[in-house]
Structure formats: C-alpha cells, structure tokens
Amino acid sequence: MSFHNSSSAVDITEVEKRRMSDVRGLDIDERDRDLLQRQRELEDLDDSTKLNWEMIKKLTVCGVAFLNDAYDMFAINIVAMILGFVYYNDAEGADQNTVPKKWDTLIKIAVQIGCLLGQLVLGRLGDKVGRTTIYSASLMIAIITTIASAFSSSMVKGFNVFIVLFIWRVLLGFGIGGDYPLTATIVSEYASPKNRGKLMSAVFACQGFGNVLAPIVGIIVTACFRSSIDNDVRNLDYVWRLIIGLGCIPGVATLYWRLTMEDSKRFQLESAKAAAANADEDMQREKLLAKQHFAEDNAQEDGLLESPNTVLNVALADDKPRRAKTFGQYFSEWRHLKVLLGTSIAWFALDVAFYGINLNSAVVIDAIGFAGDLYQDKPSHFIIRNCLGNIIINILGSVPGYWITVFTIERLGRKTIQLMGFAMLTILYIVLGFAYHKILDKSVAGFIVLFTLAQLFQNFGPNVTTF
Numbered sequence: 001m002s003f004h005n006s007s008s009a010v011d012i013t014e015v016e017k018r019r020m021s022d023v024r025g026l027d028i029d030e031r032d033r034d035l036l037q038r039q040r041e042l043e044d045l046d047d048s049t050k051l052n053w054e055m056i057k058k059l060t061v062c063g064v065a066f067l068n069d070a071y072d073m074f075a076i077n078i079v080a081m082i083l084g085f086v087y088y089n090d091a092e093g094a095d096q097n098t099v100p101k102k103w104d105t106l107i108k109i110a111v112q113i114g115c116l117l118g119q120l121v122l123g124r125l126g127d128k129v130g131r132t133t134i135y136s137a138s139l140m141i142a143i144i145t146t147i148a149s150a151f152s153s154s155m156v157k158g159f160n161v162f163i164v165l166f167i168w169r170v171l172l173g174f175g176i177g178g179d180y181p182l183t184a185t186i187v188s189e190y191a192s193p194k195n196r197g198k199l200m201s202a203v204f205a206c207q208g209f210g211n212v213l214a215p216i217v218g219i220i221v222t223a224c225f226r227s228s229i230d231n232d233v234r235n236l237d238y239v240w241r242l243i244i245g246l247g248c249i250p251g252v253a254t255l256y257w258r259l260t261m262e263d264s265k266r267f268q269l270e271s272a273k274a275a276a277a278n279a280d281e282d283m284q285r286e287k288l289l290a291k292q293h294f295a296e297d298n299a300q301e302d303g304l305l306e307s308p309n310t311v312l313n314v315a316l317a318d319d320k321p322r323r324a325k326t327f328g329q330y331f332s333e334w335r336h337l338k339v340l341l342g343t344s345i346a347w348f349a350l351d352v353a354f355y356g357i358n359l360n361s362a363v364v365i366d367a368i369g370f371a372g373d374l375y376q377d378k379p380s381h382f383i384i385r386n387c388l389g390n391i392i393i394n395i396l397g398s399v400p401g402y403w404i405t406v407f408t409i410e411r412l413g414r415k416t417i418q419l420m421g422f423a424m425l426t427i428l429y430i431v432l433g434f435a436y437h438k439i440l441d442k443s444v445a446g447f448i449v450l451f452t453l454a455q456l457f458q459n460f461g462p463n464v465t466t467f
Contacts, residue, residue, distance in 0.1 A: 055190050055191075057257065058186070058190060058261060059187065059190070059199060059202070059203055061254050061257045061258060061261065062183045062186060062187055062203045063202065063203045063205075063206040064206065064250050064251075064253070064254045065139070065179050065183055065206075065251075065254070066179070066183065066203060066204060066206040066207045066210065067206040067207070067209050067210040067213065067250055068142070068210065068247065068250040068251050069142075069176045069179050069207070069210065070206075070207040070208070070209070070210025070211050070213075070214075071210040071211075071213050071214050071217075071247050071250070072111065072142065072146060072172060072176060072210075072247045073111050073176070073210075073359075074210070074211050074214050074358055074359070075214040075217070075218070075243055075244060075247060076107060076108055076111070076169070076359070077108075077214070077358075077359060077360075077361055077362060077390065078214060078215060078218040078240075078243060078383070078386070078387060078390070079107075079240045079243055079244060080099055080104050080107060080108065080362075081099075081362060081383060081386060082236050082239055082240040082243075082383060083099050083161075083162075083240060084097045084098045084099045085097050085233050085236050085379045085383075086233070086234060086236050086237050086240065087099070087161070088100075089233050089234075096374075096375060097374050097375065097379075098374070099162075103162040106162060106163075106166050107162055107165050107166055107169060108359045108360075109359075110165075110166045110167075110169035110170045110172075110173060111169050111170070111172055111173035111176060112173060112355060113170050113173060114169065114170040114171060114172060114173020114174040114175075114176065114177060115173040115174075115176055115177035115180070116173075116177065117173075117174050117177060118138070118173060118174040118175060118176060118177020118178045118180075119177040119178070119180050119181055120177075121174075121177075121178075122134050122137070122138050122174075122177060122178030122181070122182065123177075123178065123180075123181035123182065126178070126181065126182045126185065131182055131185060131186050131189075132186070132258070132261040132262065134178060134182060135178070135179075135182045135183075135186065135258055135261070136255070136258045136259050136261075137178070138175045138176070138177075138178030138179055138182065139175065139179075139251050139254075139255055139258050140175075140255070141171065141172075141174060141175030141178075142172055142175035142176055142179075142248075142251055143248045143251045143252060143255070145168050145169075145171040145172040145174075145175060146172055146244065146245065146247050146248040146251070147245060147248055148168045148171075149165060149168040149169055149172060149244050149245075150241045150242070150244040150245035151241070152164040152165040152168060180467075183203060184200065184467060186261075187199055187200050187203050188200060194410075195410070197409040197410050197414060198406055198407075198409060198410050200467065201402070201405050201406040201409050201464050201467075202406045204402070204464055204467045205399075205402035205403055205405070205406055205459075205464070207402070208394065208398055208399040208401075208402045208403075208459070209399070211358070211390075211394045211398060211399075212390075212391055212394050212395065212399065214243070214247075214390070215386075215387035215388070215390035215391050215394075216387070216391065217243055217246055218239075218243055218383065218384075218387040219384050219387045219388070221239050221242045221243055221246075222239055222380055222383050222384055222387070223380075223384065225238060225239055225380075226380045229378075229379055229380045230378050230379070230380055233379050236379060236383075239383075343466055346418065346422070346462055346466050347462070347466035347467075349422075349462075350422075350425075350458065350461075350462040350463055350466060353425070353429065353458070354458055354463060357454075357455075361389075361390055361393060362386060364393065364451060365386055365389035365390065365393070367440060367447070368389075368440075368444050368447060368448060369444060370385065370386075370388075370389045370392075371385060371386050371389060372385045372386075393451070393452070393455065394455075396448075396452045396455070397451070397452035397453065397454070397455030397456040397458075398455045398456070398458070398459055399459075400456060400460075401455065401456040401457065401458060401459030401460040401461070401463075401464075402459045402460075402464060404456075404459075404460045405417060405459060405460050405461075405464040405465070408460075409464075409465070414465045415465075417460065417461060417464075417465050418461060418462050418465040418466070420457075420461060421457045421458070421460060421461015421462045421463075421465070422461060422462055424453070424457040424461065425454060425457050425458065425461065425462075428450055428453055428454040428457065429454065431450060432447075432450055432451065432454065
C-alpha cells in the first residue's frame, strides 16, 4: 500500500537512511541487526503520532466492535433462559422451563470455539492481506451469522434448534475471533507509546458496555411482548430471536467506517519494506537460477554426472517469506518467547474463570435469591428480574474494573496491575470456592461483596492487561 503524499515517503526514506547508518555502526549480532533497525524506524513513527479526529473515529469504531462482540457473546445467557420457557414449558418436575445441561452448554460455548479458530485464521490473514481488509470481513461474517442465528429452527430429524443455533454461533465466533487480534493491532499501531495503554484499555472497556446492553435489550423486548407472553408463553419465541437479531445493529452502523478505514502508517511502512525485500529476493533468485543453468550446461559439456551447484540449490531452497523469517528469528530466542507464553497462558487462566462465570451468571443471580421462582412467577416477570440481576452485577464490579484500569494503567503499569489482579482473584476465588454455601447461608450481602470484588479485579487486572 502506498503513502498518500510524497513528502511523507521522503521523510521515511531519510529516516531509514539515518537509522541504517546508526545500526551499521553498532557492534551487535547480525541476527538482531534487522530487528533493531525496524524497531527504530517504528519509533520515529511513534514520535509523530498525535491524537486527532481521524484517530478518535477509528478508536470509536474499534470500541463499538468490542461492545458488539460482548453483546453477541453474553446475550446467550438471557436467550438460553428464554429457550427453556419456549421448548420445555410442558416438561415435568424440575425439568420444566429449563434447557437441559447438554444443550445449554453447547450453545454457550459455541462462540468461544469459533473465536479460537477466528483469532488464528483471521489474525494471520490480517498480516498477509491487510488489517482493515480482514477487519471489515470479520464484521460482515458476524453480521450475517447473527441474522442467521436469529432464524435458527429445527430442520431435519436429529437437527433441532439447539444444534442449528450452535452451528451459526460457531461461525459468529469465527467473525468475532478476528476482532480480538486485529483490534489490538490496529489500536496499538495508531496510538503513541505515551497513551497506548490508556487507549487500548478504553477500547477494550467497551466490552463492559456490551455486557450491560444485552440485558437492557432483553428487558425492553420482553416488556414490549409482556401481555402476549403472559397469555401464551410460546410468544417468547419472538423475544429470543429479536434479542439475538438486534445484536447486528452496532455492526451494521459501523460497517461503512470499517470499509473505509486505512491501514496505519506502521503497516504501510512494513508492507512497503516487505514488498521491496521480496522483489530483491526474486531478483536474486532469478540470478541464482541463471547461474545454475549455466553451470549445468557446462557440466554436461564437460561430461560430469552431477551438477557442482550444491550451494546454489541450498540458496534456492531457502525461500521462506521475509515475514516468516522475522517471526521465527524473533521467537526463537527465549527472552521473546517467554513474553508471548506468559501473556497467552495468563489470558487462558483468566478466561477459564471469566467465561465460566459470565456465561452462567444466572446461577449467581439465583444463588443470591434475586431471580424469583422459575415455576410460580410469570415468565415475563422472571426474565425481567434476571436481566436486572445481570445489569446490577455488571455495574457493581465488572464495568468499574475496566475504567479503573483505563485511568491507572499508564501510572501503575501493565505488569503491576496484572500481578495485583491475579493475587486478589486467587484469594477471592479460594474463599468463594471453599466457603460458597457457608457464606450464602450466613450473609448474602457478604457473598455479593466478595463476588463484586472478584468481578472488579478480573478487569482491574489480567482481563484488560493481557489484551
């Protein structure tokens, strides 16, 4: 991708020349020379990066992406509860109005399965094709699959509504999965080191708003159908479909801005350098081939059975893309690999608890006695109370945790916040895990305080800082 004006290209060229001379003068290992040169070139871009309206617009688009992703992920809490009324209203005993565990688990983990695949595939394509191109594609996948999820129904024998919903939500997760690596990369490339942590945290904090928006929409849609639901519980079939379907609105609203976003100067610089390097490698390869053909012809004329060009063959075989070489070179060293492993393992450890709790918030709401009576209450009343419970537990701990991180991350530092968060979560989860029933029996208020603190330190801790 080319730059928009010649002056910026000239500036970058001058920077490259100056940095090249500086790097050549250093007594360092040849393996580190190219990486050091590229790092210094990007530092020059950082120095010229300023917060402006164009950047604010891009950050807003990225923030809406996380709001939308969180809505799509966690709206399934409310939808699973409604599906129990729709499909199991005639069940007997404790099974009435409740989705069986196997189907409940299946539809709740679907997006996470898709996310894993989407992060790997779309994240890699973002490097090869371009950040904003794949970023737009991931949103279009999410929009289409969200709408398709809302129209899920039983198809043939053995393919009930839960299996169809699972399939569409895996594909939805694939689209959402692209947002995670691409949003992080886009924001980090646009932001300067001085405010990068704050801006990335602010974008990620929009996830909290998505967590709250889902139950708000649930309350509004249920209230609109309240009288018809109370007359016939099967009318809830419209409610869960609307809750899922409305999740595509933020994405549709920002689709144009995603499609017209440009890749950052950082990515443009790297792409231009990679293209030049590849062109140079192609030229060298053609020269080597010409030499090899010439040597082989001479060998045949001299009556030799084997070609003497072993070195040329090895050189031709070593034809890895420049970006792959750099990736392998960088992470072949333990000092770099340990950072990647440390971050990914920390995020995995956090997400086991984060998604385990947030995808089953109805259990907590029921434990504190806020949910109501599943069998005696009117369905609309029960659903609205659970939605209110979701809003309360998110506003008490989860949302404040995001924004405390936003305003303290540049002062306290990423590592400090993460270590503090993990330490507090370890203590709180040990207490809640080993004394769960005892705490609930003696003090519901005490349980709420401990649970709220756990939600707080998830986000004022490893959830935001690993991102």
